[in-house]
Amino acid sequence: MTTTVDTLRLSKEVAARPLDQWPTVAVELLGTQTRLIYGKQYRHRVIECGDSGEPLLLIHGVGGHAETYARNLHNLAAHGFHVFAIDALYHGFSSHHPYDDENRTERQAEAVADLIDALGFPYAHIEGESMGGAIAFEFGMKFPEKSGKLIMNTGIGAINWKKTDFPENPGGGNTLAELSRASILTPTFETVRKRMEWLVAEPSRMTDEMVDIRLRLYSFPDVYESIKRVYRVADDSPREWARVAKYEEEDMQNFKPEGLVFWTDKNPGQGPAFGEYAASKLRGAKFYNMLDAAHWPQWEKPEEHDQVLIDFILG
Numbered sequence: 001m002t003t004t005v006d007t008l009r010l011s012k013e014v015a016a017r018p019l020d021q022w023p024t025v026a027v028e029l030l031g032t033q034t035r036l037i038y039g040k041q042y043r044h045r046v047i048e049c050g051d052s053g054e055p056l057l058l059i060h061g062v063g064g065h066a067e068t069y070a071r072n073l074h075n076l077a078a079h080g081f082h083v084f085a086i087d088a089l090y091h092g093f094s095s096h097h098p099y100d101d102e103n104r105t106e107r108q109a110e111a112v113a114d115l116i117d118a119l120g121f122p123y124a125h126i127e128g129e130s131m132g133g134a135i136a137f138e139f140g141m142k143f144p145e146k147s148g149k150l151i152m153n154t155g156i157g158a159i160n161w162k163k164t165d166f167p168e169n170p171g172g173g174n175t176l177a178e179l180s181r182a183s184i185l186t187p188t189f190e191t192v193r194k195r196m197e198w199l200v201a202e203p204s205r206m207t208d209e210m211v212d213i214r215l216r217l218y219s220f221p222d223v224y225e226s227i228k229r230v231y232r233v234a235d236d237s238p239r240e241w242a243r244v245a246k247y248e249e250e251d252m253q254n255f256k257p258e259g260l261v262f263w264t265d266k267n268p269g270q271g272p273a274f275g276e277y278a279a280s281k282l283r284g285a286k287f288y289n290m291l292d293a294a295h296w297p298q299w300e301k302p303e304e305h306d307q308v309l310i311d312f313i314l315g
Contacts, residue, residue: 005280008288014303028070039114045093047085050077055121058085061130065092071302096226109138127151140257147257160245172269201266201294259285264293
């Protein structure tokens, strides 16, 4: 089976700073503001950068938080976006209740719509990473009128794929589930670091500081109890890790916003062949494959990541 997909090409070469020369998250967040936004339904924690331009929301993956995008906020704001990295619903200091496990992604997409309304925008561009990619896809299906351009970064919706025999990278199968459960049931520096090293192509790319940030978040009882439900390890949670597919491949042709499937060559488990196939099934979507990155391209290669968003949204 062959796929046909429109590949995004960058408008210029990107000079990358060595990762060991990036400052701390605290330094990167200088000049931004962290605040709580109260919508009609939910509380939203956001890190905001810029005060004008089209709104761009950045949504992290499962178990994560807004600091995931610390290396991207200023550059994207400098290119004319009003940027909001957010704690997704049930994560960080955004709302934890009412929790809806069966319809979690749908509730998270509703929360994004609630945030856009509370900020006073008619629409927003959205990039979602991993779980955030599933939220962005769900948002595009449910709220096309509020959707600008949508980027699904190393994640897309719960879809019943007709093709499943893609080459896999190391780290697939139950690896993520096992690492995640260990990091939640016994949250120590070592267990959380192992979970977060899964996100990057080389362990050295994950900083101790980012591990400390996540550990500190989990030290807040409300945050921790909500994350236990998200990971399905709370006492009243279902035991299954996998989520039931909500959409068929044919449903992807009903996706109305302009979309980009953003993948990497070293993404754990589902590699670039899967990402390209997903892009070929999403109506009108473009595809981009980043080399030498795993599940956190925004952190591992921030300059290239940002240029992808800039060229896709503004091009």
